[in-house]
Each structure stands twice: as structure tokens, then as C-alpha cells.
Amino acid sequence: MLLVLSEAQKADLGGLLLLGTAGLTASASRGRWGPPGGSAVVGGPGRAGPGPAAGPVAGSPSLVSAVGELGRLAVELLRRGAAPRACEAAARKLNIGAEAVQHGVEGLTYLLTESSKLMISEIDFQDSIHVLGFSDELNKLLFQLYLDNRKEIRRILSELAPKLPSYHSLEWRLDVQLASRSLRQQIEPTVTIKLHLNQNEDQSARVLQTDPSTLLHLIRQLEQALGEMKTNHCRRIVRNMK
Amino acid sequence: MFVSHLDVSSRCPLLSFVDIKWKLGVAMSSDTCRSLKYPYVTVTLKVADPSGQITDKSFEMTIPQFKNFFRQFKEMAAVLETV
Numbered sequence: 001m002l003l004v005l006s007e008a009q010k011a012d013l014g015g016l017l018l019l020g021t022a023g024l025t026a027s028a029s030r031g032r033w034g035p036p037g038g039s040a041v042v043g044g045p046g047r048a049g050p051g052p053a054a055g056p057v058a059g060s061p062s063l064v065s066a067v068g069e070l071g072r073l074a075v076e077l078l079r080r081g082a083a084p085r086a087c088e089a090a091a092r093k094l095n096i097g098a099e100a101v102q103h104g105v106e107g108l109t110y111l112l113t114e115s116s117k118l119m120i121s122e123i124d125f126q127d128s129i130h131v132l133g134f135s136d137e138l139n140k141l142l143f144q145l146y147l148d149n150r151k152e153i154r155r156i157l158s159e160l161a162p163k164l165p166s167y168h169s170l171e172w173r174l175d176v177q178l179a180s181r182s183l184r185q186q187i188e189p190t191v192t193i194k195l196h197l198n199q200n201e202d203q204s205a206r207v208l209q210t211d212p213s214t215l216l217h218l219i220r221q222l223e224q225a226l227g228e229m230k231t232n233h234c235r236r237i238v239r240n241m242k
Numbered sequence: 243m244f245v246s247h248l249d250v251s252s253r254c255p256l257l258s259f260v261d262i263k264w265k266l267g268v269a270m271s272s273d274t275c276r277s278l279k280y281p282y283v284t285v286t287l288k289v290a291d292p293s294g295q296i297t298d299k300s301f302e303m304t305i306p307q308f309k310n311f312f313r314q315f316k317e318m319a320a321v322l323e324t325v
Binding site for chain 2: 170171172173174175176177178179180181182190192207
């Protein structure tokens, strides 16, 4: 299954090309990506291009740390939302325009979340980003970034599923009813339950009352529900899903 | 303690009394205290909202609270006598 990247996302991620090139002039204020693409020179490993070198050189350890830095920003964006100051600091450190960093990080967040969501394989991941025209080294770094962060991103994404009210706690009380408006001289045991529920940070409580035999029936039903997990039918399905 | 306030603001529609039920019980044990002997009164008020929808509102009182509750009604009855 391939990722589908929109034109805007391709443009955002295209900014990462700046990380894989050498010999860019350091003018970060022109346009969205700084210097127009025409003056970028793709340098070989360790070779600086003409003019003042700017940005990390292809094949150097700083490409690894640059991708790592942007990857960290991308995951932070997912965890906590936009952090413009962190992007500006990264832009200064990497010698790229701040806007380029911001758009690149947004594109990277999309790439990482969609890949994690779909549990995309290596082949499909590489095929999907092939259209961006990155170097092999950058492609490998991006795939590693995806693998390293996949578990945490999936954990965050799992919290976005719709939720019903969930169990928080339970209080119970055993009472004996002695009289009512309609009937005197009684000895009726009852169980009063206060069920505390949570839903998206809202707390609610329901008070219920029942007699001991209904409570026993309820307990038996719940035990039966749990017991279903141990039947061959459920065991087979769970085994096949793992 | 009452569920309808005697305030005629539109945010709090005046519910009207339909019926009252009560029962008296003794709490014997709970998840926080295993040995109790705590009598209480449960009151259920049947009320109707302005549209006619009927709901039950239930609440519990300790014996002292109930005695106070009862005293309010005795006072109301006494005042009505003088009107």
C-alpha cells in the first residue's frame, strides 16, 4: 500500500532536499526555500560546491543529525502541537530558512503518521517517497526515522479513536430495607452501587440499586463474558490476528 | 435539598410535584466500611417539567437530615394554617 502525497505535501517535503545538498548560498530570506533551486548543487560525499558552503554536506554525519533533528521536531509536533521557536532554533542550527524548516517538519509529520498508521513496509515506504527524488542516504535515514518512532506514533494515534464512557471506580453498599410508604415491617436486603465513569475527561456517576440475587446473576454474566476469551473460537481468532 | 428552586428564571424551569415515595433502610456494609449500622431515608419525588415530561428524582437523608426535612414541612403547614 503506497502513501499518496498531495502537491502541497510534496512541496513541504521537497524542502528536505536542502539537507541533502551542498554548496547552497546561505540566503535564507528569498522565497519559501531560500535560494531558488537553480543554484543548488548536489555535492558528492565530502565535496563542497562552488561559493560559500551552507547547509549540511551530503554524506556527512551532519545529514544524519539534521534528519534526526527534524524528525524530533516532527514527533514533538504530533505530541504537543506547533513549536515555532524550536523550528527557528533548528533553522539557525541547520542554516536553512525558518519557514523551510516549519513546512519540512509538517510534511515529515504527515509522512511519519501516515506510514505508522498503515504499518507500511520498507518497499512501500521507499516507493512512496521515491517521487520526492531524495538521495539514497536520505531515503534510508527517513525510513529509519519512521521505524524508530512508529511505536510511539501508533500509541498516540490509538487515543484518537471514538470512546464510550469507561469504568473509573465503583462504590457499593449493602442495605436492609425496613419499611416504605406502601409496606411496613420488611426485611429486604438490597445492594446500592455508585458507578463512576470517565469520558474524555468528563466524570459522571450513576447510582443503581438491586437485590442480592440479581447481583449474583450480574456477576455470573460478567464471568461468562470473561470466560468467552478462553473458548477455542476466540483463541483461534486472537492467534490468527497476532 | 429540593430539586426545583423557587426562582422563576428561564434557565431553571419550574418542575411541578406529582408524587412522593419513601423508604427506610439500614446500611450494613460498604466497600469502605465493612461493619455499619446506619439508618437512612430514601425519598423519590415524581416531578413533571413544563412540557409534561415526568421524571423521578431520588435522594437519601440521614435521620438527623430527615428530621430537619420533616420540620420544614411542619413549619410550612403551620404557616398555611394562619393564612
